[in-house]
Amino acid sequence: MAIVQDRKFLSKAGTVLKYVLLIVGAFIMIAPFADMFLGALRTPAERIAQPPVYFPRDPQWGNYLRVFTELPMLRWLGNSLFVTAMVTALQLLTSAMAGYALAKFQFKGRDILFRSVLGAQMFPFFLFLIPIFFILRYFPLFGGNDIFGQGGSGFLNTYTAIILPFAVTWYGIFLMRQFFIGLPDELLDAARLDGAGEFRIFFVIALPLVLPGLATLGIFVFVYQWNEVIWTMTVTRTAPDLQTIPVGIYLLRGAFIDQSTRSLQQAALGISILPVIVTFLLLQRYYVRGLTAGAVKG
Amino acid sequence: MSDTSPDATGRQLPATPHELIYPEPPRKTLGALLGSQKIAPWLFLSPMLAFGAIFFILPLIYAFYISLTRWDSLSPPRWVGLDHYKYVLTMDPVFWKTLWNTMYFAAGSIGIGVPLAMVLAHAFTRSRGQTLWRSIYWLPMITNVVAVAYIWKFVLDDRYGLLNRALGVLGLGAPGWLTSPTLALTSVVLIFVWMQLGHNMLLFSAGLANIDESCYEAARLDGANERQLFTEITIPLLMPTTLFVLITNFISGLSYFTLMLVLTDGNGGPLRSTTVTGLYMYQMAFSDLRMGRASAVAYVLFAVILVITLIQLRVFRRGGVEAH
Structure with missing residues (x-):
């Protein structure tokens, strides 16, 4: 009897410990975020006050409006939205097409291709930064280039340079293949007997059946691309009109020099993460699937 | 999938009922050919293959070539072999x-x-x-x-x-x-x-x-x-x-x-x-x-x-x- 009570006490203590742990962790996750959103509302004096002021006494809501008049916020947001939408659409299409071919057709070289897709994921992105930059610059017949890629600036300083390197991803192809492989072959064969062409079968029958897969990949690509910094920064450093919101805020860092403009910086950064948070909260169950799809099953 | 292809032993397979019904199959249009089960997968794969060539294989080779030269991207590259490594x-x-x-x-x-x-x-x-x-x-x-x-x-x-x-x-x-x-x-x-x-x-x-x-x-x-x-x-x-x-x-x-x-x-x-x-x-x-x-x-x-x-x-x- 004593042992049982002892164990009950221990498991109760374990439960308390568990929630204490989760709450402390949650505080460490949220407090810095709140500091950014609240920092945008603090007066310059509150920003450096000692003892520190966490919650502003007289919130400067105007800062969230000032960013739209004093910074090219709408331009940045528009660019982010355009680039993200284009990349998401392209990647959904190319991944679905390739994933479908690798899952549902028998042809010579299929297994080698699929293994190459898996292997290609092992190559880190930094290996491609320099060569792709110059491939885009010397792309023949575009941006004033002649057939040898000389004479102009190729795709540099265009949206194409931001978007094209993300048009296909090996991860996306892998993920879509996993979703297509579950489709019954009989369904596709029945359509073939009815005389439907392969493209019709793909767009009318197969694609609608993997909508959850498309949603998973879509939210994944959306979050990734909205947050993409290193490539976009590299190709738009000299083209302010093309910069997305995180890149624009980073490259304009020299303008945020005093406590008042730093509140603006925090407001702009706060706005930059809102679209992702909203999308994510609405669709997070699809995101889980995308992240765990690559993991081994226990 | 062709109806008369030889099987593994080289024997001609019997014609399928499909062929019996249409002894003379309708002439294939270009669209039907592209939409056939033989060609279609390669069309589905074409964006991936083009991308893989231009943005995966080519960069890997190009980067290795660049690493063997001295190049400031403004003037022409100069060959230096393995010096950088x-x-x-x-x-x-x-x-x-x-x-x-x-x-x-x-x-x-x-x-x-x-x-x-x-x-x-x-x-x-x-x-x-x-x-x-x-x-x-x-x-x-x-x-x-x-x-x-x-x-x-x-x-x-x-x-x-x-x-x-x-x-x-x-x-x-x-x-x-x-x-x-x-x-x-x-x-x-x-x-x-x-x-x-x-x-x-x-x-x-x-x-x-x-x-x-x-x-x-x-x-x-x-x-x-x-x-x-x-x-x-x-x-x-x-x-x-x-x-x-x-x-x-x-x-x-x-x-x-x-x-x-x-x-x-x-x-x-x-x-x-x-x-x-x-x-x-x-x-x-x-x-x-x-x-x-x-x-x-x-x-x-x-x-x-x-x-x-x-x-x-x-x-x-x-x-x-x-x-x-």
Whole structure:
């Protein structure tokens, strides 16, 4: 009897410990975020006050409006939205097409291709930064280039340079293949007997059946691309009109020099993460699937 | 799929009923040919194949060629053979420092981040309000790196940062979290752990969900306590997930540099203390315009990552066999 009570006490203590742990962790996750959103509302004096002021006494809501008049916020947001939408659409299409071919057709070289897709994921992105930059610059017949890629600036300083390197991803192809492989072959064969062409079968029958897969990949690509910094920064450093919101805020860092403009910086950064948070909260169950799809099953 | 193709033994297959009904099949139009089962898969694959050629294979070859030249991207490249590799590996003291920083960063973020994620996932999996916890812990990982860097730059600022002002109230010292050469990289590690925690927690909680509840019940009947359940059942059965998290985190840690770049305005300071090899390569290419040497650094780092990954897979495969 004593042992049982002892164990009950221990498991109760374990439960308390568990929630204490989760709450402390949650505080460490949220407090810095709140500091950014609240920092945008603090007066310059509150920003450096000692003892520190966490919650502003007289919130400067105007800062969230000032960013739209004093910074090219709408331009940045528009660019982010355009680039993200284009990349998401392209990647959904190319991944679905390739994933479908690798899952549902028998042809010579299929297994080698699929293994190459898996292997290609092992190559880190930094290996491609320099060569792709110059491939885009010397792309023949575009941006004033002649057939040898000389004479102009190729795709540099265009949206194409931001978007094209993300048009296909090996991860996306892998993920879509996993979703297509579950489709019954009989369904596709029945359509073939009815005389439907392969493209019709793909767009009318197969694609609608993997909508959850498309949603998973879509939210994944959306979050990734909205947050993409290193490539976009590299190709738009000299083209302010093309910069997305995180890149624009980073490259304009020299303008945020005093406590008042730093509140603006925090407001702009706060706005930059809102679209992702909203999308994510609405669709997070699809995101889980995308992240765990690559993991081994226990 | 052709009706008269020979089978494996070379015998002609009998015609299918399909052919019996239409002894003379309708003439194939171009559209029908492209939509046939033979050609269609290649059309579906064509974007991937074109992309793979232009943005995967070509860059790998091109980067290797660049690494064999001296090139500032403005004047024509000059062939130097393997000189850059020789310089980087034998003469460049900065390269080895950055490689050390890279190892410190990758090992540090795993050493702190993985156990933390495991414990928190364990607490998270059997608790109420999962959606709430999940949304909170995932916040940093869906946030762009510029916002993450500036959130912490403001909190950790030497004089006006929230943390040091709070420490001042308590009468404690004010460490230079991001300005002290001995402390800066550790601060970066901690920020990175904070960024990645949600991701790793998710992988662990997916692994935990796969463990059969009956294992725990059987052990409880045998009189195991909560701590024994964790060490004797959870940890061994979670081994495949743990290995997956360790390997992927280590690889991504070795190639990561965006956070350091944004935190330090691209210079990897103070005194190069946060310059990891990826950042070193990036500075070399896009600030110093040494495309040749930067490409050589990229390939050397890739080789290092490849070797470490292969060793890890070997060691873990052996460990994995023993665990089962």
